Amino acid sequence: MNDTPKDVNIAAVAALISDPSRAVMLDALLNKQALPAGELAYRAGISPQTASAHLAKLVDGGLLILKTQGRHRYYALSGPEVAHALEALAVIAPRRECVLCEPQSLQSTSILPAPATITLLANLV
Structure with a gap:
């Protein structure tokens, strides 16, 4: 079962994949369609500048x-x-x-109503 060569650096690949934004961008590319940086930034919920830095690391890696x-x-x-x-x-x-x-960066901007709003709406019914 141990057919992995001893000279590979699994940790380097794991470090690239471990960032949540990079993981979202990689996941978006699993459908075999090439995407522009702007689209990948949008899907990851990050700025185009941040996406550019992440994409450069993924290309270099x-x-x-x-x-x-x-x-x-x-x-x-x-x-x-x-x-x-x-x-x-x-x-x-x-x-x-x-x-x-959603990516971690988008969770704080949720469009779901706050619990207090749900309670108020429930009382109106």
């Missing part, structure tokens, strides 16, 4: 590739091995506790 078409830049998983690794991690990963399963 070999998890993503950058595809340029004219003036447009698109990001995609670097290969099926990355998709397989992410899917395998999803099998053992704990489930998100949030109802909408």
